[in-house]
Amino acid sequence: xxxxxxxVLRQQQFLSGKVLLINAPADDLAQALPPxxxxxxxxWNFADHQYFEQQRFDTHFSVEFPKAEFDQVIxxxxxxxxxxxxxxxxxxSHLPQGQSIxxxxxxxxxxxxxxxxxxxxxxxxKLDSARHCQLWQCVLAxxxxxxxxxxxxxxxxxxxxxxxxxxxxxxxxxSQNHLxxxxxxxxxxxxxxxxxxxxxxxxxxxxxxxxxxxxxxKNEIYALDVDAFALRSTELTFHHNGLDLDQLRIQAVTxxxxxxxxxxxxxxxxxxxxxIHTDYAASEGLCQxxxxxxxxxxxxxxxxxxxxxxxxxxxxxxxxxNTLADQQGFKVLYAHASQ
Numbered sequence: 001x002x003x004x005x006x007x008v009l010r011q012q013q014f015l016s017g018k019v020l021l022i023n024a025p026a027d028d029l030a031q032a033l034p035p036x037x038x039x040x041x042x043x044w045n046f047a048d049h050q051y052f053e054q055q056r057f058d059t060h061f062s063v064e065f066p067k068a069e070f071d072q073v074i075x076x077x078x079x080x081x082x083x084x085x086x087x088x089x090x091x092x093s094h095l096p097q098g099q100s101i102x103x104x105x106x107x108x109x110x111x112x113x114x115x116x117x118x119x120x121x122x123x124x125x126k127l128d129s130a131r132h133c134q135l136w137q138c139v140l141a142x143x144x145x146x147x148x149x150x151x152x153x154x155x156x157x158x159x160x161x162x163x164x165x166x167x168x169x170x171x172x173x174x175s176q177n178h179l180x181x182x183x184x185x186x187x188x189x190x191x192x193x194x195x196x197x198x199x200x201x202x203x204x205x206x207x208x209x210x211x212x213x214x215x216x217x218k219n220e221i222y223a224l225d226v227d228a229f230a231l232r233s234t235e236l237t238f239h240h241n242g243l244d245l246d247q248l249r250i251q252a253v254t255x256x257x258x259x260x261x262x263x264x265x266x267x268x269x270x271x272x273x274x275x276i277h278t279d280y281a282a283s284e285g286l287c288q289x290x291x292x293x294x295x296x297x298x299x300x301x302x303x304x305x306x307x308x309x310x311x312x313x314x315x316x317x318x319x320x321x322n323t324l325a326d327q328q329g330f331k332v333l334y335a336h337a338s339q
Contacts, residue, residue, distance in 0.1 A: 003131035004076055004104045005029035011127045011135055012037075014100070017071030022087060024076050026051035042066050044172075044228035046252040061252065063149065063170065063228050065090045077105030077114045083172030083229070084114055086152050092121055093146035102127075103136040111136075153236060158207060160187045163214045168236040169205035170229045174271065176205070182269045182330045183207050186303040189324055189332055194299050195219055196264030201256055201286055202271045206234030212267065213243045222249045224259055226271075226282075256286045256293065265299040266290050280308070287313035294337045302333045 002025040018038045026048045030039040040058040052059035060066040105111030111134045122141030158165045169176040200209040203223035223234045270283035314321040318335035325332040
């Protein structure tokens, strides 16, 4: 069991009624809580959502608060300070005064900083400190009027050759404030991509998806991500740039194995973080499984940190891997399938 969940269980006597777990890890906490606690889950991680569905819990995969009433909420601190600000605002716009908000997180994950964000909302008490984690309780002293989602968007401009885009990113989405170096290096090479049915694996705020849509209005773009905030950001980016939403297929995935078949190309600046922890499973899976989702002459375009051994993994599947660029600590990798 996740150590954060263990700390919650140590103080389970504070819990009762309808309790919403927000951003909870995929473990046995919900099953271990006492019978007087009715558990629901709000998550933006599709893999966690699927886990809780399999456990037959009431689970909501969304960027928005579930359409239900709750007596208490437990927030598992997200990595992003901006995302926590959004979550706290949404919670205080749905809970009445006097209800309890619990906040749990790892010390190295910023729980003490997060507790300061909590303290402005009401009387706050640290209930426990164990397993390198802390659990805080806040009795809500004020409520807020819900601000629309567009209030939380950060936007920035991207220009590559003759194509200009304005990127819209919600809290917690990768590279929310500016274009990241890896994607900036990759984009100019995509002018040579095969047209058709294209997947952007780990779409984030939709930079690659929108660029591919701009390159050719006939391209069919599959924006794939595990994160609901990323998927919604990509949709917002398309809408803001006047791109044809009929070109866009938004799809929540847990890995490349969930991608559609017979793709003409897969493009990716692959993710390698789960919360505060480094996790290369998704990107390594992409290298090892991409070919089975490509058409006969389909292509893989990828940018990755120079130190990662992805060329070797790609060569094992495709028989080759071309390095198109090696700059600023990143490599642009290319491979194509053949009969």
